[in-house]
Amino acid sequence: MCLYKWERNRLREKNLLLQISKTKIINVSAAIINIFVLLICSFFVLSIKMECDFPEQKGKYIFYSQGGMTHRNIRKSIMKESFWTGGIPIIFGVVISTIFMGTEVYLKKLSLEWIKQYAVKLMGTITGIIFLFLFISICFGIRNIIRIEREE
Numbered sequence: 001m002c003l004y005k006w007e008r009n010r011l012r013e014k015n016l017l018l019q020i021s022k023t024k025i026i027n028v029s030a031a032i033i034n035i036f037v038l039l040i041c042s043f044f045v046l047s048i049k050m051e052c053d054f055p056e057q058k059g060k061y062i063f064y065s066q067g068g069m070t071h072r073n074i075r076k077s078i079m080k081e082s083f084w085t086g087g088i089p090i091i092f093g094v095v096i097s098t099i100f101m102g103t104e105v106y107l108k109k110l111s112l113e114w115i116k117q118y119a120v121k122l123m124g125t126i127t128g129i130i131f132l133f134l135f136i137s138i139c140f141g142i143r144n145i146i147r148i149e150r151e152e
Helices: 002-066 071-107 112-151
Strands: none
Touching (some): 071 112
């Protein structure tokens, strides 16, 4: 009788642990999907912003060329503008999210080794996201310059 209760309790405990692990997997999967959706939304917002900046950049291109600026300096100026259009929101957004994630890691009260691992992974992810969006900003800038030069 006692052995039967022990086995039944052990089975319940095993089922509970299995349920907890399934819940954690679902939570992690939901977080990953959320991150990808936010990245895609950020990409589309950035593309809309760059598309809306096109007439303004075209006007600046015409103004600079009529002002006697060299072709190279005109491209450089428009590229800087495109770079910072995408760069400033991403950099500040990443700084805020880094602070948020850092406080989350700190509040977990983990050992120093785990905090170092979290910090390295967090910095790698943040650096990758920054470079991705800055690369996208530069690509949109190049595309806008090519479109402007075709129309000229």
